[in-house]
Amino acid sequence: MDKRKVEEYIFKVLMLGAVLIVIGSLVFILATILVKGLPTLSWEMITKTPQGGYYMGKGGGILNALLGSLLLGIGATILAAAVALPIVFYLNLYLRRRSRFALAVRFFLDVLWGIPSVVYGAFGFTLMIFFGLQASLLAGMITVALLVLPIMARGMDEVLKMVTFELQEASLALGATRLETAGKVIFRQAFPGILTAVLMAFGRGMSDAAAVLFTAGFTDSLPYSLFKPVATLPLAVFFQLGTPFPEVQSRGYAAALILTAIVFSLSILARLITRGMNKHVIK
Amino acid sequence: MASEVSQNHIRVRDLSVRYGSTRVLNNISIDIPDKKITAIIGPSGCGKTTLLKSFNRLIDLQEGVSVSGQVFVDDEDIYDPKTEITHLRKRMGLLSQRPQVLPMSIYENVVYGLRVHGEKSKEKLNAAVERYLKEAHMWHEVKDRLHTSAAKLSIGQQQRLCLARGLAVGPEVILGDEPTSALDPISAEQIEQRFLALKDKYTIVLVTHILRQARRLADYVVFLYLGNLIEHGPAEEVLNNPRYAKTKAYLEGRFIEEPEIEKELDLIKLTFPESLKALEKVFKELKVGQVLRIVSGEKNLQGLIRSPLVAQHTVLEIKKRDALTSEVIMQKNEGGYSI
Ligand SMILES: Nc1ncnc2c1ncn2[C@@H]1O[C@H](COP(=O)(O)OP(=O)(O)O)[C@@H](O)[C@H]1O
Ligand SMILES: [Mg+2]
Numbered sequence: 354m355d356k357r358k359v360e361e362y363i364f365k366v367l368m369l370g371a372v373l374i375v376i377g378s379l380v381f382i383l384a385t386i387l388v389k390g391l392p393t394l395s396w397e398m399i400t401k402t403p404q405g406g407y408y409m410g411k412g413g414g415i416l417n418a419l420l421g422s423l424l425l426g427i428g429a430t431i432l433a434a435a436v437a438l439p440i441v442f443y444l445n446l447y448l449r450r451r452s453r454f455a456l457a458v459r460f461f462l463d464v465l466w467g468i469p470s471v472v473y474g475a476f477g478f479t480l481m482i483f484f485g486l487q488a489s490l491l492a493g494m495i496t497v498a499l500l501v502l503p504i505m506a507r508g509m510d511e512v513l514k515m516v517t518f519e520l521q522e523a524s525l526a527l528g529a530t531r532l533e534t535a536g537k538v539i540f541r542q543a544f545p546g547i548l549t550a551v552l553m554a555f556g557r558g559m560s561d562a563a564a565v566l567f568t569a570g571f572t573d574s575l576p577y578s579l580f581k582p583v584a585t586l587p588l589a590v591f592f593q594l595g596t597p598f599p600e601v602q603s604r605g606y607a608a609a610l611i612l613t614a615i616v617f618s619l620s621i622l623a624r625l626i627t628r629g630m631n632k633h634v635i636k
Numbered sequence: 637m638a639s640e641v642s643q644n645h646i647r648v649r650d651l652s653v654r655y656g657s658t659r660v661l662n663n664i665s666i667d668i669p670d671k672k673i674t675a676i677i678g679p680s681g682c683g684k685t686t687l688l689k690s691f692n693r694l695i696d697l698q699e700g701v702s703v704s705g706q707v708f709v710d711d712e713d714i715y716d717p718k719t720e721i722t723h724l725r726k727r728m729g730l731l732s733q734r735p736q737v738l739p740m741s742i743y744e745n746v747v748y749g750l751r752v753h754g755e756k757s758k759e760k761l762n763a764a765v766e767r768y769l770k771e772a773h774m775w776h777e778v779k780d781r782l783h784t785s786a787a788k789l790s791i792g793q794q795q796r797l798c799l800a801r802g803l804a805v806g807p808e809v810i811l812g813d814e815p816t817s818a819l820d821p822i823s824a825e826q827i828e829q830r831f832l833a834l835k836d837k838y839t840i841v842l843v844t845h846i847l848r849q850a851r852r853l854a855d856y857v858v859f860l861y862l863g864n865l866i867e868h869g870p871a872e873e874v875l876n877n878p879r880y881a882k883t884k885a886y887l888e889g890r891f892i893e894e895p896e897i898e899k900e901l902d903l904i905k906l907t908f909p910e911s912l913k914a915l916e917k918v919f920k921e922l923k924v925g926q927v928l929r930i931v932s933g934e935k936n937l938q939g940l941i942r943s944p945l946v947a948q949h950t951v952l953e954i955k956k957r958d959a960l961t962s963e964v965i966m967q968k969n970e971g972g973y974s975i
Contacts, residue, residue: 449699522694523736523798527749527805528726537748542739633739633785 386613390606398607403573408592410600415608418589421576422612425490425569425585426559429497430505433558434551436498437506442535445513446521459510465503471563473500478567490576490583493569500564501554508550512543520635542634545627552623556616562587586612645670645808645839646691650959651705653686655698660686663705663956664865666858673831673840675854675871677847679886682860684843688811691841692728693721705959710808726753729802729838731815731827735794737786738801742769742778745786745797749805764804772800773830792823799830810834812842816849828853847887851875859883861892864955881952881967895927895952895965902931903940904961919945922968927952930964937962 397414404413440458448455477496486492516539524534540547562585570582571592586608593605646668653661660683668674676684689695690707693714706713714724726749738745746768747761755761765782769775774796778789786797795815802810812831816824831840831853844850850857850871857874859867859882867874867883878884885892901918903911915930922928928949932940934956941951941964949966956962 451699517736518697519732519734519736520738522697523730523732524738524748525697526692526694526725526728526730527752527801528722528724529749529752530722533752537752538738633741633787635737635739635787 383613386606386610389603390608390610393600393603394607394610398604399611402575407573408596408601410598415584415586415589415604415611417573417575418584418586418608419611421490421569421583422559422586424576425493425497425565425583426555428490428494429501429558430551430555432494432498433502433505433554437502437509437550438547440506441509441513442539444510445516446531446535446539459507462503462507462510466507469563470500470561471566473497474564474567477564481568486580488568488570488582489578489580490569491579493565493583493585494579496564496568497558497561500561501558504557505550505554508553509543509547512546512550513539515546516542545630545634548626548630549623552619552626556619559585560587560612560616562591644668645710646841647708648687648690649706649708650956651687651690651703651707653683653690653695654702656700660863661690662863662865663958664860665956666865666868668839668841669856670839671836672855673835673842673853674856674858675850676841676843676858676860677845677850677886678860679892680845683863684845684860685813687860688813688841688843691809691811692725692730693719694725694730696721726805727807728809728811729799729805729807731795731798731802731810731812733814734818735791735798737789737794737797740786741783742786742789742797743782745801746804748801753805768800768804769797771803771830771834772796773826773833774800790823792819792826795819795823795827796830799827803834807838809839809841812840814843814845816844816846847875859886861886864953866953879951880954881950895967897929897965898922898926899928900931901928903936904931904933915945919949919968924968924970927965927967930966931957932962932964934960934962937964940964 395414397412399414399419400416401412401414402417403415404411407413444455444458473496477492477499480495481488481492520538520542521534524538525531529537565585565588569585569588571584571588572582573584576583590605590608590612593601593608596602596605644667648664648666648668651661651664652659664687676687678684686695689698690703691709691714695701695703703715706715708714709724709727712719712724738748740748743765746765747755750761750764755764766775766779769778774793777793778797786794789797795818799810810831816827819827828849831842834840835855842849842853854871854875857868857871858865859874859878861882867878867880869879874883875887878887881895882892899918899922901914903914906914918928918930930940937954940946941954946966948969950969952965952967954962954964
């Protein structure tokens with residue numbers, strides 16, 4: 354065999370190996386939580402709140418954390434979207450392509466993306482102390498919103514970058530303003546992608562533990578006020594796995610299974626939506 | 637004369653356009669005749685699109701663009717800061733190289749401009765959809781699927797939809813930037829037919845690099861080369877009997893050569909008796925086949941070209957340097973020069 358064929362062969366093996374690692378770890382993670390969590394997964398878990406002594410093996414469920422995570426995730430996603438949408442439309446429609454400012458904003462978003470979530474948690478905690486607030490649903494929402502903002506904004510940004518300049522021109526040529534063009538044409542064209550970015554951010558937001566540890570707190574009751582602590586799934590997993598009781602640990606895996614199932618269905622949903630919603634989208 | 641000129645929808649005066657430091661249009665002055673098809677021709681990269689987009693100020697969107705000179709649309713200087721751009725653009729429909737339908741239904745595409753300009757009456761919108769789809773000759777093809785996605789139409793239908801959409805805002809002018817270049821021959825033919833049918837009602841400016849298309853459609857032809865307006869005039873004249881060497885070369889599909897200037901005379905600083913003497917001297921010295929460049933004030937230009945001194949020479953090109961000065965480039969013919 355000549356040298357180039359050997360090279361080709363080595364690269365093929367390397368690529369195949371990389372793919373196997375990706376698929377393998379996903380399968381391995383899923384298998385672990387399935388094997389360990391499935392036996393204790395029950396209807397009761399997702400319909401009841403923890404009874405007294407739940408963390409020592411007594412009855413009840415984690416409805417508090419399930420609802421708490423959903424509420425917190427939705428709230429944080431809405432807050433983040435309210436900031437991300439204007440940013441990305443400004444970057445892509447109002448600024449020139451090679452504007453220094455746009456470059457700087459993208460750079461900062463990328464840096465924010467890389468900051469670990471525990472730092473967001475600590476930052477949120479500092480703010481809370483400064484304003485004399487206690488851990489609450491609202492504080493958790495705001496912290497998680499900050500955490501997912503860069504993810505959402507950069508996701509939307511990449512989508513908007515794909516919208517052609519000519520489409521923008523077509524709308525402007527009809528006498529539309531930039532704002533009308535942004536809202537009625539560009540938004541529609543980019544909608545499936547924007548929604549995907551939102552769903553991704555939602556999944557990321559509701560599955561983060563470190564950001565909510567100090568800011569949202571934890572409670573056994575169902576969420577009922579923005580200003581009271583709220584339970585979240587990642588922390589429910591964390592606390593249950595932290596107990597010395599095998600049965601409670603198994604429930605922890607079951608909670609992880611629920612969380613994974615939600616995030617998993619979100620990404621499938623995102624895919625279905627991008628396929629279904631783009632009937633008007635121009636390719 | 638003056639009143640006739642001011643009736644033209646589009647008048648361009650000394651328009652120069654730069655991208656950063658590169659000049660892509662040089663002192664263009666031209667009147668676009670009303671209710672006719674004007675074809676802008678020239679090799680690619682010569683500034684056709686730039687000129688077209690300067691009419692509705694889409695050029696503003698280009699990075700680093702700077703525009704000097706004036707474009708009058710209905711006697712209003714559109715580069716005046718007071719001009720309402722949305723209002724200006726409403727008066728011109730645009731067809732681009734690739735049809736750009738909006739990401740919505742066929743119906744919504746047609747009424748988009750109307751809605752943007754505040755039309756809310758359902759009846760009026762419905763009526764507009766029918767009327768303009770008919771004008772674009774596609775009503776019968778799509779009347780049963782008005783609410784399906786425009787993206788599903790064939791590319792030729794998309795271009796006609798873009799036409800209907802442009803007509804719906806009630807423009808006086810239709811701008812087309814090589815609107816058939818992405819289409820199959822039959823769709824292209826349909827667009828051409830539309831233009832011919834619409835030219836009684838609209839002033840049409842059509843950028844094309846297809847000479848045969850210009851011959852089929854144009855009443856008036858503008859030839860641009862490297863950002864310079866080389867020649868413009870009625871289609872038969874420019875296409876069949878071009879005045880300048882570069883136009884001729886382009887029409888015959890020959891390589892356009894820049895003449896090598898062998899002598900130069902600057903008349904700007906000279907006054908009457910000296911200037912005539914200088915002219916006579918330089919014409920006498922010029923040998924057959926040699927090329928001379930004369931720099932002259934704008935107001936003396938016509939007199940210079942018509943003067944008997946020039947009779948034995950071919951004017952290759954007249955270039956505007958700025959609003960007040962022009963360059964005349966001429967070549968001495970066989971047979972020599974005699975008074
Ligand atoms: N946005 C821009 N920035 C810099 N140069 C440009 C830009 N747009 C066009 N040009 C240049 O300007 C010249 C004229 O372009 P254009 O008007 O598109 O020519 P045409 O339509 O005749 O092909 C070309 O040389 C082109 O490279
Ligand atoms: Mg062009």
